[in-house]
Amino acid sequence: MIDLNLPYLTEEHKSLAMLMKDFCEREVDLKALNEIADKPIPPNATSDDLRARMPWDLVSKAHDAGLRQLTVPKEYGGGGYEDDHIAQGVMAETAGYFGGQLGRLFTIAWKQAYDFKYAPESLANEVLNDFMQDRKTMMAASITEPNSGSDLLLPYDEPGVAGMYFARQEGDEWVLNGDKMFCTAGGVSNYVTLMVRTDPKAPITKAVTQFVFPTKTPGWSVSRVNDMMGNELVTNVQMHFENCRISDRYRVSPINGAFEVMRSRLAGKALHMFAVLGWAERTYEDMKEYAKARIQGGKPIIQHATVGAMIAEADCLLKTARLLLYQNAWECTGKGRLIPAQGWYYINYYIKKILMRLIEVGLEVYGGMGPQKELTFEHWVRVHLSIMHGGSTGVLSMVKAAKIIGGY
Numbered sequence: 001m002i003d004l005n006l007p008y009l010t011e012e013h014k015s016l017a018m019l020m021k022d023f024c025e026r027e028v029d030l031k032a033l034n035e036i037a038d039k040p041i042p043p044n045a046t047s048d049d050l051r052a053r054m055p056w057d058l059v060s061k062a063h064d065a066g067l068r069q070l071t072v073p074k075e076y077g078g079g080g081y082e083d084d085h086i087a088q089g090v091m092a093e094t095a096g097y098f099g100g101q102l103g104r105l106f107t108i109a110w111k112q113a114y115d116f117k118y119a120p121e122s123l124a125n126e127v128l129n130d131f132m133q134d135r136k137t138m139m140a141a142s143i144t145e146p147n148s149g150s151d152l153l154l155p156y157d158e159p160g161v162a163g164m165y166f167a168r169q170e171g172d173e174w175v176l177n178g179d180k181m182f183c184t185a186g187g188v189s190n191y192v193t194l195m196v197r198t199d200p201k202a203p204i205t206k207a208v209t210q211f212v213f214p215t216k217t218p219g220w221s222v223s224r225v226n227d228m229m230g231n232e233l234v235t236n237v238q239m240h241f242e243n244c245r246i247s248d249r250y251r252v253s254p255i256n257g258a259f260e261v262m263r264s265r266l267a268g269k270a271l272h273m274f275a276v277l278g279w280a281e282r283t284y285e286d287m288k289e290y291a292k293a294r295i296q297g298g299k300p301i302i303q304h305a306t307v308g309a310m311i312a313e314a315d316c317l318l319k320t321a322r323l324l325l326y327q328n329a330w331e332c333t334g335k336g337r338l339i340p341a342q343g344w345y346y347i348n349y350y351i352k353k354i355l356m357r358l359i360e361v362g363l364e365v366y367g368g369m370g371p372q373k374e375l376t377f378e379h380w381v382r383v384h385l386s387i388m389h390g391g392s393t394g395v396l397s398m399v400k401a402a403k404i405i406g407g408y
């Protein structure tokens with residue numbers, strides 16, 4: 001369980017964590033949430049089908065408790081913690097402890113709401129007021145495309161390369177065409193932030209505009225559900241857009257000026273990793289308790305040096321991951337939107353490494369029992385293998401960090 005004794009945490013941060021903990025202890029039924037996430041999803045599922053899977057009762061209760069509104073600015077009636085990354089981190093870690101997918105249900109809302117602080121005022125008013133009033137408003141962000149994943153994030157910057165999802169301007173409207181891929185919560189959201197090529201020939205860093213797409217707009221559909229072995233509560237989808245018309249008032253960035261913003265958004269993704277950390281801490285505790293209870297050779301297996309050392313290694317890895325995350329949150333707090341991305345690159349790389357090692361340790365500690373469905377370990381592994389590459393691969397994170405270090 002989250003350790004509240006870190007010197008980074010103020011009394012306010014600790015109270016927030018306790019608020020989340022009390023809510024989760026009262027309202028969260030992990031078994032029920034896992035059952036929803038594990039329900040098979042038909043390949044042709046529609047947006048309505050995906051919405052039907054959502055735990056709306058829990059979402060609404062979290063809204064009533066003020067937990068979903070953490071990063072909505074105070075002037076809209078929100079929590080006002082949009083620039084306090086430690087507050088967001090401590091809340092995400094606590095929620096993640098009560099369910100890996102539950103944690104991401106919160107962090108997706110927090111990450112998107114945070115962005116509207118920087119949107120044009122009339123747009124921020126429309127979306128944030130909607131979010132505050134409707135207890136079920138969901139938001140998502142879509143950058144990746146079927147044929148452009150990493151190359152949208154790590155630009156080669158040759159004219160016309162990467163990003164085929166296109167919008168052309170017609171008077172006061174934009175006409176959107178193309179496909180978006182791997183969008184977490186895209187099928188269940190009211191608003192999707194889109195990165196759209198608006199210049200067909202320019203290099204990607206000078207060709208992309210950011211929009212917010214209200215999903216009540218006609219002309220789009222879920223074209224494929226990414227049915228993963230550990231599905232998220234909000235599911236991950238491909239979306240097809242055909243001549244969708246939106247007003248210019250849904251444009252967030254200057255025309256062809258989204259790239260810097262997109263890069264900085266990646267840094268904010270560390271929030272998801274706090275939720276992952278909470279879930280990893282939960283798993284570590286399960287593993288440790290199992291090692292204390294399982295008797296082999298006349299004593300609990302944790303007292304065998306091999307198992308004891310592996311449990312200590314897992315504890316050590318999680319504690320270092322935690323330090324890295326909180327250090328990054330501390331460095332980013334109060335810095336506004338354009339926070340340095342390097343911290344996120346390291347986090348993205350390191351947490352993936354740790355999770356893989358934790359899975360390995362778990363398989364050793366549980367012995368042959370590990371993959372059995374009756375253990376939470378099996379579910380934990382499936383969830384992590386399915387979501388750990390959201391936000392791009394560890395390899396790419398290192399390539400991008402190397403570019404910063406090397407100054408090229």
Ligand SMILES: Cc1cc2nc3c(=O)[nH]c(=O)nc-3n(C[C@H](O)[C@H](O)[C@H](O)COP(=O)(O)OP(=O)(O)OC[C@H]3O[C@@H](n4cnc5c(N)ncnc54)[C@H](O)[C@@H]3O)c2cc1C
Pocket residue numbers: 141142143144148149150151153154181182183184185236386387388389390391392393394395396399
């Ligand atoms: C659970 C999950 C949630 C996601 N949620 C979202 C979301 O909400 N919104 C969104 O927009 N996207 C989302 N994504 C997409 C994610 O960001 C992409 O998967 C990621 O950017 C990688 O793109 P790709 O899958 O096309 O891989 P590819 O680009 O095809 O990469 C394949 C392999 O090649 C390597 N590679 C590629 N280029 C290079 C290079 N230049 N140098 C070295 N190695 C390279 C990569 O590291 C990787 O190992 C999600 C993905 C997952 C798994």
